Amino acid sequence: MGLMSRFNMIVKSKASKMLDKAEDPRETLDYSYEKQLEMLQKVRRGVADVATSKKRLELQASKLEQSVAKLDTQARTALQQNREDLARVALERKKGVQIQLQSLDEQRAQLQTEQDKLVVAEQRLTAKVEAFRTRKETIKAQYTAAEAQTKIGEAITGVSEDMADVGLAIERAENKTETMRARAGAIDELIESGVLEDVTDSRDSIDRELEQISVAGGVEDELTRLKAELGAGDGAAGQIESGEEKP
Amino acid sequence: MIVRILGEGQYRLDDAAFAKAGEFDDRVQAAAEAGDEAAFAAALSELLDVITASGTELAADEFEGSDAVIPGHGTTLAEARDLLSSEGLIPN
Numbered sequence: 001m002g003l004m005s006r007f008n009m010i011v012k013s014k015a016s017k018m019l020d021k022a023e024d025p026r027e028t029l030d031y032s033y034e035k036q037l038e039m040l041q042k043v044r045r046g047v048a049d050v051a052t053s054k055k056r057l058e059l060q061a062s063k064l065e066q067s068v069a070k071l072d073t074q075a076r077t078a079l080q081q082n083r084e085d086l087a088r089v090a091l092e093r094k095k096g097v098q099i100q101l102q103s104l105d106e107q108r109a110q111l112q113t114e115q116d117k118l119v120v121a122e123q124r125l126t127a128k129v130e131a132f133r134t135r136k137e138t139i140k141a142q143y144t145a146a147e148a149q150t151k152i153g154e155a156i157t158g159v160s161e162d163m164a165d166v167g168l169a170i171e172r173a174e175n176k177t178e179t180m181r182a183r184a185g186a187i188d189e190l191i192e193s194g195v196l197e198d199v200t201d202s203r204d205s206i207d208r209e210l211e212q213i214s215v216a217g218g219v220e221d222e223l224t225r226l227k228a229e230l231g232a233g234d235g236a237a238g239q240i241e242s243g244e245e246k247p
Numbered sequence: 248m249i250v251r252i253l254g255e256g257q258y259r260l261d262d263a264a265f266a267k268a269g270e271f272d273d274r275v276q277a278a279a280e281a282g283d284e285a286a287f288a289a290a291l292s293e294l295l296d297v298i299t300a301s302g303t304e305l306a307a308d309e310f311e312g313s314d315a316v317i318p319g320h321g322t323t324l325a326e327a328r329d330l331l332s333s334e335g336l337i338p339n
Contacts, residue, residue, distance in 0.1 A: 002272040003279065004250070004315035006331055011251065011316045113321070117254055124256065124307075131308035158310025161251065168330065169254050175329070 014164035015157070025145070025152045029136045032156050036129045039163045043122045046170045050115040053177040054108055056184050061104045063191065067097045074206045081213055090206050100187060107180055114173040121169045128162050249305070250298050251313040253330075255320070258302030265314075268297050272317070279324060287324040295320055 018035055071094040078086035132155060139151045248265040251257045260268060271294040278286035294317060305311060318327050 002269065002276050003327070004268070004272045004317050007253070007316035007318060008251075008313060010330065011253075011313070015312075117319075121254055127307035131306075132310070135308065135310065155310045157312045161312055165251065165253055172326070172329075 011161055011164045011168075014167060015160035018160040018163050025149050026140055028156060029139065029152055032159065033129070033133060033136055036125070036132060036159060036163060039166055040122065040125055040129060043118060043125060043166055043170055046173050047115060047118045047122060050111055050118060050173055050177055053180050053184070054111040054115065057104050057108045057111065057180065060184060060187055060191075061101060061108070064097050064101045064104065068094055068101070071097065071206075074210065077210055078206070081210070083209075083213070086206055086209055093206075103183075104187070107183065110176065111180060114176050117169055118173055121166045125162060125166050128159060132159050248314045249311050250302065251316045252295060252298065253316065253319045253322075257305040257309075257311065257313055258298050259305060260298065260302040264297070264301035267301070268294060268315070271297050272315075275317075279327065282324070284324050287327070291318070291322060292320070 018032070071090045075087040075090040075094070078090060135155050139148050139155070143151055248260050248262065249257050250260055250268065271290065274290040275287060275294055278290045298317070318330060
């Protein structure tokens with residue numbers, strides 16, 4: 001059996017699930033129309049879900065881009081202070097973040113494709129549902145019960161297949177966003193655990209080391225200045241504040 | 248004969264065109280069985296071309312069941328397998 005037949009069976013089986021028949025065939029029309037409207041809501045929600053997931057990836061990417069800029073600055077600062085070891089650590093981390101960024105970009109592009117497909121699916125189904133609404137009213141107004149039965153069968157079989165088609169697109173997009181969410185969650189965890197240095201959060205170890213170097217340098221400078229002052233014979237410099245007295 | 252391209256609409260094909268599509272369908276099937284991703288993509292793309300070039304797209308107000316269904320442009324072998332296995336028709 002070729003692929004065309006296999007896919008046909010899948011769509012037919014999904015479509016048949018949407019073919020619940022009412023007692024009065026004319027009611028079947030209204031029932032199917034309601035289902036179509038529900039499916040339209042579903043595909044619109046699907047578009048919104050994909051957009052939300054994409055937004056999350058974009059936020060993460062912008063955080064990671066900040067990390068790259070920060071690590072770059074750290075590497076320069078470290079080199080200026082002759083700390084090639086620290087500069088190396090910063091550059092290694094930068095490389096790691098850049099790899100994550102690249103994968104985020106790829107995922108974002110995939111979600112964009114899914115979103116575009118769902119938007120097209122929504123437009124198609126909207127046109128179909130509108131055509132069905134018109135057909136439904138025509139059938140109700142013009143045909144005798146026997147004629148109506150045939151016309152109703154055709155219209156509903158046709159539109160059910162469209163709904164199955166859109167249903168598959170929604171399922172696919174949901175699967176993709178689910179996978180993305182899991183990956184996005186993993187990156188969030190990495191950022192939180194400090195592996196990927198979130199710049200909006202507390203400072204990382206490179207920062208602390210650089211700060212210590214700068215603190216040490218500052219203390220030396222201050223000592224030199226104080227010594228110079230004392231050497232100049234200024235007695236006030238000896239005044240040291242005492243702590244709180246106990247009662 | 249009516250062929251639906253998933254996500255892309257339905258096309259009406261005459262018997263000759265439908266037979267030709269069947270030949271290309273066999274190639275897609277063979278590539279899928281061989282697990283050849285590149286051959287699958289190429290064969291599917293050719294099959295889609297045959298259908299869109301030789302068929303006439305159905306309008307929104309034509310309600311017809313399809314005689315055959317194929318996945319749309321850019322469907323990967325993995326995605327096609329996912330679609331098929333969701334109904335348990337073929338094992339992975």
